[in-house]
Amino acid sequence: MSAAEEAERARTTRNAWALVTPALIVLMAAAIGPLVLVLIYSFLTPGDYGNVVWSFSLEGWQKVVVERDIFDETLHLAQAHLTIFWRSVSLSLVTTLLSFFAGFPTAWFIATRPASQRAFWLFLITLPFWTNLLIRTFAINQIIRNEGLLNTILLKLGIISAPLQMTYTEGALLIGMVYVYLPLMVLPLYAALERFDRRLLEAAYDLYASRWQVLLRVVLPIARPGIVAGSILVFVPCLGAYVTPRILGGGKLMMIGNFIELQFGQGRNWPLGAALSIVLLVIVMAALLIYVRAINGEKRGV
Amino acid sequence: MAKHIISARNLVKAFGTGEFAVRALDTVSLDIRPGEFFTLLGPSGCGKTTLLRLFAGFEMPSAGTILLDGEDVTVLPPNRRPINTVFQSYALFPHLTVAENVGFALKMQGKPRAEIEATVARMLALVRLEAMAGRKITQLSGGQQQRVALARALAPHPKVLLLDEPLSALDLKLRKEMQVELKRLQNETGITFIFVTHDQEEALTMSDRIAVMSAGKLQQVGTPKEIYTHPINRFVAAFIGETNFIEAVGETGGARLKTGDLIPVEGVLHGPVTVAIRPEQLRLVPPETEGAIAATVRDLVYFGTGTHCHMALADGTALTARLQSPASGEIGLALGESVGVLPTPGAAQLLRE
Numbered sequence: 154m155s156a157a158e159e160a161e162r163a164r165t166t167r168n169a170w171a172l173v174t175p176a177l178i179v180l181m182a183a184a185i186g187p188l189v190l191v192l193i194y195s196f197l198t199p200g201d202y203g204n205v206v207w208s209f210s211l212e213g214w215q216k217v218v219v220e221r222d223i224f225d226e227t228l229h230l231a232q233a234h235l236t237i238f239w240r241s242v243s244l245s246l247v248t249t250l251l252s253f254f255a256g257f258p259t260a261w262f263i264a265t266r267p268a269s270q271r272a273f274w275l276f277l278i279t280l281p282f283w284t285n286l287l288i289r290t291f292a293i294n295q296i297i298r299n300e301g302l303l304n305t306i307l308l309k310l311g312i313i314s315a316p317l318q319m320t321y322t323e324g325a326l327l328i329g330m331v332y333v334y335l336p337l338m339v340l341p342l343y344a345a346l347e348r349f350d351r352r353l354l355e356a357a358y359d360l361y362a363s364r365w366q367v368l369l370r371v372v373l374p375i376a377r378p379g380i381v382a383g384s385i386l387v388f389v390p391c392l393g394a395y396v397t398p399r400i401l402g403g404g405k406l407m408m409i410g411n412f413i414e415l416q417f418g419q420g421r422n423w424p425l426g427a428a429l430s431i432v433l434l435v436i437v438m439a440a441l442l443i444y445v446r447a448i449n450g451e452k453r454g455v
Numbered sequence: 456m457a458k459h460i461i462s463a464r465n466l467v468k469a470f471g472t473g474e475f476a477v478r479a480l481d482t483v484s485l486d487i488r489p490g491e492f493f494t495l496l497g498p499s500g501c502g503k504t505t506l507l508r509l510f511a512g513f514e515m516p517s518a519g520t521i522l523l524d525g526e527d528v529t530v531l532p533p534n535r536r537p538i539n540t541v542f543q544s545y546a547l548f549p550h551l552t553v554a555e556n557v558g559f560a561l562k563m564q565g566k567p568r569a570e571i572e573a574t575v576a577r578m579l580a581l582v583r584l585e586a587m588a589g590r591k592i593t594q595l596s597g598g599q600q601q602r603v604a605l606a607r608a609l610a611p612h613p614k615v616l617l618l619d620e621p622l623s624a625l626d627l628k629l630r631k632e633m634q635v636e637l638k639r640l641q642n643e644t645g646i647t648f649i650f651v652t653h654d655q656e657e658a659l660t661m662s663d664r665i666a667v668m669s670a671g672k673l674q675q676v677g678t679p680k681e682i683y684t685h686p687i688n689r690f691v692a693a694f695i696g697e698t699n700f701i702e703a704v705g706e707t708g709g710a711r712l713k714t715g716d717l718i719p720v721e722g723v724l725h726g727p728v729t730v731a732i733r734p735e736q737l738r739l740v741p742p743e744t745e746g747a748i749a750a751t752v753r754d755l756v757y758f759g760t761g762t763h764c765h766m767a768l769a770d771g772t773a774l775t776a777r778l779q780s781p782a783s784g785e786i787g788l789a790l791g792e793s794v795g796v797l798p799t800p801g802a803a804q805l806l807r808e
Contacts, residue, residue, distance in 0.1 A: 355513055356546035358533040360560035361611065370563075374550045 188434075195427035203421045213424025217432060234412070241408040242436070244323060245391035248330040252338040252387045253380065255331065260342035260379075264349070275343065278336050286333065290400045293329050294320060297401075321403040329397040334390060338383040345379025346372075377447070385444045389437050409433050459486040459522070460647045461510060461615055466519035468505050479505040480516070481671040487615075487649065492641050494650045496658040497668035498694070503651045506668070507617050510649065511540050524614060534563075539608035540617040543624070545600050547592045553603050554579070554588040560611040578606040581640065598629045605637075609644060618650045622657065634661055655695045659683065667691050689806050692731040699737070699774050700806075701730040710805055714769045716748045718803050729806040734763065734777035736802035739788070740795040747795025750774060752788055762786050766794065 195213050197205040220231040263274040281289060296302045299316040307313045319325050349372065357367045373380070395410035402408070407415070409429065416426030468480040480502045487493045495503040508514045509521060512533035520529045528536055539560070547556050554575050561571045579585050582602035592600060601621060608616055618637075622630045638661060641648050652658055658665050659679040667674040667682060667690075675687040686692035689700065703710035705724040709717045718730055740747050750766040753773075757780075764776045764786070774796060778786050788794070 350544075350546070352542060352544055352546045353548060355533070356540075356542060356548070357559070357563075358513075359511060359538075359540045360607065361534045361563040362559075363534060363563075366563055370559075371548060371550075375548075377550075 191427045191430050195424050195431055197424050199422045199424050201421070203417070203423060205423050210424065213422070213428040216422070216425045217428050237407050237409060237412050238432075240323070240406065241392055241410075244326055244330065244408065245388050245394075248327060248334060248391045249338075249384050249388045251327065251331045252335050253342075253384065256335055256338035256342055256383065257380075259335075260339050260346050263339075263343050264346035265351075271347070275340075278339050278343075281333075281336065286396055287400075289333070290329055290397055293325075293332060294400055297325055297328065320401060321405055323402075323406060325401040326398055326406060326408075329401045330391055330394060333397060334387040337386040337390070341379045341382035341386060342376065343379075345376040345382075349375055381444055381447045385440060388440055392436060392440075393433060458488070460489040460491075460524055461487045461649070462522040463506070463509075464520045464522065466506070466509060466521070467517045468502075468509060468514065469517045478671050480509070482519070483668075483671075483673050484519075485666060485673065485676065487647060490645055490647055492638070492648045492650065492661060492663045494652060494658040494662040494665045495668060496652060496655060496665050496694075497674075498653055501668040502671040503653075503668050504619060505671075507540075507619055507649065507651050510615070511538055511617055512536050537611075537614045538617060539611060539613040539615075540619060541604050541608045541621045543620045545604040545621075547600055547603055547607070549592050551592070552588065553584060553590050553592065553595070556592065556603055557606045557610050559607060564611065574610055578610045581609070581643065582606045582636075597625055598633065601625065601633060602636075605640065609640065609646065612644070613646060615647045615649060618648060620651055620653070622652075623654075630657075637661065659695070667694060669694070684804075686731060686804060686806070689729060689731070692804065692806065697734050697775065697777075698731050699734060701732070701768075701772055701774070703728055703730050703805075705805060710803070712748070712768070712770075713772070714748065718748075718798055719800070720803050720805050721801065722805070724805045724807060726807075731804040731806050732798055732802055734775045736799040737774070737776035738797045738799065739764065739776055739778065740797050742793050742795040744795045744797065747797045750794055750796050752790055752792045752794060755786070755788060755790065757784065764788060766796065 194205055196209055196211070198208050198210040198212065200206050215228075216231065217234065218231055219228045220234075221228055259278070263271055263278070266274060294301075297319040298304070299318065299320070303319070304313075304316040308316065319328075353371055353375070354367055357371045362370060392408075393410045394408055395414065398406060398408040398411055402411075404411070409432075413426050413429045413433070416422045416429065420426070463483055463485040466480050466483045467478065469476045469478050471477055483502075483506060485506075495506060497503045505514070509516050512528070512531060512535075515530060520527055522528070523536065523538065548559065551559065557578050558571045558575045561574055566574075575588070576585070579588055582605055584599060584602050584606065587595065587599065587603075592603065595603065601624075604621070621637075622633050625633060634657060637648070637650075650658075650661065659682075662679055664676065664678055665682050666676045669690050675682055675691045677685075682691065683695055686695065686698075692698045692700070701710075701712060701718075703712050703718070705711075705720075705726055705728040707723055707725075709719040710724075710728055710730045711717050712730075718732075720730070742749055748768060750768050752764060753767050754763075754765040756763040756765070759780070761780050762778045764778055766774045766776065768774060776796065780786070
C-alpha cells in the first residue's frame with residue numbers, strides 16, 4: 154500500500170469514528186449506564202421508604218432465591234419467588250409453542266399467495282400494532298370476562314350453564330400473550346417460507362415422502378432460521394411481559410416483570426428488584442445465545 | 456412385465472374452464488417399451504412437460520388413463536408411483552449433504568440404514584461423485600449437481616426415470632459430456648428413460664425413439680432415423696433439422712414444380728403437395744445436366760464443416776443446399792452464378808399440406 158493510500162485510509166477511518174461518536178455516546182449513556190446502575194443497586198441496602206442506602210449488602214441477591222423466616226431468622230427457599238420464575242418461563246415457552254402452531258400455517262398461507270396479494274396479508278398481520286397494547290389487552294379482558302362476549306355467546310347457545318372463569322387464570326395470560334406476540338412469530342416465519350423453493354415439495358413427493366415427511370424432513374429444516382428467530386422474538390418479550398399479566402392476571406398471577414415492579418413500588422426493596430432485573434437479563438441473554446448458536450450452526454452447514 | 460412399461464391412453468389436460476380452457480394436452484396416446492430411451496421433443500409450450508408431469512403424478516389428467524407396467528396409476532399420488540424425476544432446476548435439498556440427498560427416497564421408504572448406505576455408495580460411484588458424499592449441495596458445480604440429481608432419482612431403482620430438460624442449464628461442452636453419461640447410465644441400470652427436450656440434436660443423438668409434439672398433440676413417433684428421413688408433416692420436417700419446402704403438384708412419377716421441373720418421388724400423391732428435401736440431399740451440378748433444376752446462387756454462408764448455398768429457382772422459390780467443405784474451404788461458386796440442382800434419389804418427401 155502506498156503512502157497516499159495509507160493516508161487516505163487513515164482519514165476515512167478518522168471520519169468514520171467522528172461520525173459514529175454521537176451515537177456511541179447516546180448508547181453508552183442510555184443503555185450501558187443504567188445497566189451499571191442497576192448492577193450497583195443490586196448490591197446495596199434497601200432504604201426504609203424505597204430508594205437505597207449506600208452500604209454494601211448481598212441481601213438483595215440472597216432474597217432472589219431464599220427468604221428469612223420472620224420469627225426464627227432461618228433461611229429457606231423463597232417458594233413464591235420460584236413460583237413466579239417458573240410461571241414466567243413456562244408461560245413464555247407455551248406461548249412460543251402456541252404462536253408457532255398458529256403462526257406457521259398463517260405464514261405458509263401468506264407465503265403461498267400470489268406476490269401481489271402478500272403485502273395485503275402482511276398488512277393485516279401488522280394491523281394490531283396500530284393500537285396501544287394496553288387498550289388491546291383491556292379488549293381481550295372484555296371478551297373473556299364472566300359477563301364478556303365469549304361467555305354470553307356460550308350461555309345463549311346453551312353450551313354452558315354458568316359463566317366460565319377465564320380472567321385471572323393462566324389460560325387468560327396465555328390467550329393475551331399469544332394474541333400480542335403472534336405477529337412477531339409470523340413475520341420471520343414468513344420471511345423464511347417466502348424464500349422457500351416450492352419445487353422442493355414436488356421433489357420430495359416424487360421421492361416417496363408422505364405429506365408429513367415433506368413437512369418434517371424438508372419444509373421445517375429449511376425454515377429453521379425463521380423458526381428460531383420467531384421463537385426468540387416471542388419468548389424474550391414474553392419473559393418480561395408486564396401489561397398482559399397485570400391486567401389479565403389481575404395482580405394475582407404475577408410474572409417476573411410484575412414482581413420487579415412490585416419491588417420498586419410497594420415492596421420498597423430496590424436491591425431485590427435490581428437483582429431480579431439482572432436475573433431476567435441473564436435468562437434473556439442465555440436464550441439469545443442459543444439463538445445465535447442455532448443460526449451459526451445453520452451457516453456452517455450451508 | 457407388460458409389453459409396455461408406460462402407456463398413455465387418450466390423455467387430455469385442460470387448464471382453465473369453459474371457453475377459456477386451454478388444452479395443454481389434446482388426446483395423447485403413447486406406448487413406451489421397457490428399457491427404452493424415449494424422448495418427448497417439441498418447442499416450448501407444446502405440452503411435453505405437461506405430459507411428463509402427468510406421468511410423475513404432479514398433475515391429474517382431465518381425461519384419459521396412464522398405465523404403468525399394465526396397472527392403472529392415473530390417480531396415484533407421486534409418492535406412490537415407482538417413477539422418479541430429474542428436475543430441470545435439479546431441486547436438490549439444500550439442507551442435506553450429497554449422500555443424504557441421494558439416500559432421501561430410500562429413507563422415506565423406511566429402508567434399513569445399512570441398505571441405504573450401500574445403495575448411496577453404489578449410486579455415487581455410478582455418477583463418479585464418491586469423493587463428494589459429505590459435501591453440501593451449494594459447494595458443487597452445476598455439472599456435479601446434475602449428477603447428484605441423477606443419482607438421487609436412480610437410487611430407489613424406479614421403473615421409469617423422467618428427465619425434464621436436465622441438460623438445459625449446462626454449457627455446451629458439459630452438455631455433450633452429460634449426454635454420453637446419460638446413455639451410459641441408462642445402459643448400466645436398464646431403467647426406462649423418458650427425456651424431455653426442445654433440442655432436436657440432443658433428441659436425435661440420444662434417443663431410441665422420439666415423440667415430436669406440437670400444440671398439445673403428438674405429431675409423430677418413431678426412431679431418430681424415421682423422424683429425420685420420413686417426417687410425417689411440415690411441422691416435423693421443419694422442427695427436426697433444416698428442410699427446403701417447395702410447392703408442387705403431385706402426379707404419377709413425382710412432383711411437378713411451378714418451374715415445370717419434375718422431382719421423381721416414389722409413391723403417388725396427386726394434387727397440391729409440398730416437397731420437403733434436406734439441404735444435404737441436394738447436389739450442385741453444371742446447369743445443363745440432365746434432370747437438374749436451374750437455380751441462381753444468391754448467398755454463400757461458410758460454417759466450417761461446410762457451406763450453405765442459398766439459391767433461387769426460376770420462379771423465385773428459395774432453396775438451400777449444404778455443401779461439404781473441400782480441404783481449401785473454397786467451393787468455387789460465385790454469387791449470381793447459374794447452377795443445376797440435383798436431389799439425391801429417394802431423398803424428397805411429399806407432404807400433403
